[in-house]
Amino acid sequence: MAAPDLRTVELHLPGLRVLEHELDVPLDHTTATNTTADTTAASLVVFAREVSAVDDGRDKPALLFLQGGPGQEATRPFGAPLTSGWMARALRDFRLVLLDQRGTGRSTPVGDLPGMTPSQQADYLAHFRADSIVRDAELLREALGIERWSLLGQSFGGFCSLTYLSLAPSSLTSVHVTGGLAPIGMSPDDVYAATWAQMRVLSARYHERYPHDLERLRSLHAELAEREIRTTTGDRVTSRTLRAAGHGLGMSDGADALHALLERPVDSPAFRADIADPLGLARNPLYLLVHEACYADGFTTAWAAERTRPDDFGDPAAGGDPALLSGEHVGGWLLDPERGGVGALAPVAEAARLLADRPWPRLYDPSVLDGVARGADAVPVAAAIYLDDPYVLAEHSRATAALLGARTWITDELLHNGLRADGDRVLSRLFDMTAGRL
Secondary structure (H helix, E strand, O other): OOOOEEEEEEEEEEEEEEEEEEEEEEOOOOOOOOOOOOOOOEEEEEEEEEEEEOHHHOOEEEEEEEEOOOOOOOOOOOHHHHOOOOOHHHHHEEEEEEOOEEOOOOEEOOOOOOOOHHHHHHHHHHHOOOHHHHHHHHHHHHHHHHEEEEEEEEOHHHHHHHHHHOOOOOHEEEEEEEOOOOOOOOOOHHHHHHHHHHHHHHHHHHHHOOOOOHHHHHHHHHHHHHHHOOOOOOOHHHHHHHHHEEEEEOOOOHHHHHHHHHOOOOOOHHHHHOOOOOOOOOOHHHHHOOOHHOOOOOOOOOOOHHHHHHHHHHOOOOOOOOOOOOOOOOOHHHHHHHHHHHHHHHHHHHHHHHHHOOOOOOOOOHHHHOOOOOOOOOOOOEEEEEEOOOOOOOHHHHHHHHHHOOOEEEEEEOOHHHHHHHHHHHHHHHHHOOOOOO
């Protein structure tokens, strides 16, 4: 395949040199590598910012940042991450490459996918997992003329980092993962069953912090059973919607944000606006469309989170416990606005159901990953593992770290957003680990 055509615009921000890159990539990389394939096959644009310090940054080694998600664009180079957080720390040692993963940010977006049948939509969306993102990154690396670069993978970006190590370890100098050492070869049913159990723990801790909110939750669940309440977007608020507002409890500021929501009157515009779409699916539909597929390392998901939901996380009117809150638990109910779902997803709802029934190929190659961080030709891997993380469980991450031979920092001081909350400390520790200083 011919070398990709990189389109670049240079900007100068205070103290920074910023290169904005656009690159055409194939929708289906497996077809594109076939020399007999149709050369008119669908393509996408991927966008990335290359950020360095004005004085000495352009000669520093490259660090590719892979954002959490799926469906979330890369962090932008301004504000707290840049002035005092993880970006400021990274720029002391590296020049940053901030990739908007396919379907996000300034890369070709995923929206309603008009003009396609549900089957065509599902086939299109099947190309938005980590394997395709990694192959996009490889084309970008080649276009930038970078022989090898390091990775920083946050959450889902850590999942992508493991796929990168499986597919192209020779392109990597070092790998740093924060809250994102994915389980390898584990069924989605086992993964989600464990995350439900962790949300019990975090629900209990929430009520220890805000004990009066338990009565508030009881009254809200009862009110939702007695009368119809609509969000400002017209979707119906149900007990499932209310439980899903606990999604943020895995973040350092999540409990306080939930308390602020619950103290608002149920009929107020503020409550009705903020309870709408607690998982942010109207903005980032990929989060629902391929979320469970991120855990499908050779499996069919069939709405695993929904199927493994314990009975006491169900409707309180049918015996569920009103104290319990849910986390990253997507399901078919989110496609039905009358069950508490998101009406904006209607154009891709049937495609989402088809994806749930799709058999997925493996994302990771255990034979490559086994000991990839050990030996003379190893790629150093360091990972921050958060003991109380409800999204990427510590026990699963430890098993993956053992397979890789990765060095780990296991802590209960931070939650899933440790990179955002204390980025300088997190990155300093990981950089010291991969450099052999710690």
